[in-house]
Amino acid sequence: MNLGFGEIFLIIFVALLLFGPNKLPALGKAAGKTLREFKNATKGLMDDDDSSVKNNKE
Numbered sequence: 001m002n003l004g005f006g007e008i009f010l011i012i013f014v015a016l017l018l019f020g021p022n023k024l025p026a027l028g029k030a031a032g033k034t035l036r037e038f039k040n041a042t043k044g045l046m047d048d049d050d051s052s053v054k055n056n057k058e
Contacts, residue, residue: 019027
């Protein structure tokens with residue numbers, strides 16, 4: 001599923017219509033924060049799995 005320039009432009013245009021230009025930076029910041037927290041949470045899960053595997057081998 002590749003997005004071309006036209007599709008990306010259409011998505012941005014619809015987002016501008018729905019939320020307005022003043023609200024988009026706040027939405028982008030919230031989305032970035034959410035992705036960062038998700039990444040940290042999944043990294044923590046992976047670290048927990050690695051430590052449990054090491055403990056089982058010992």
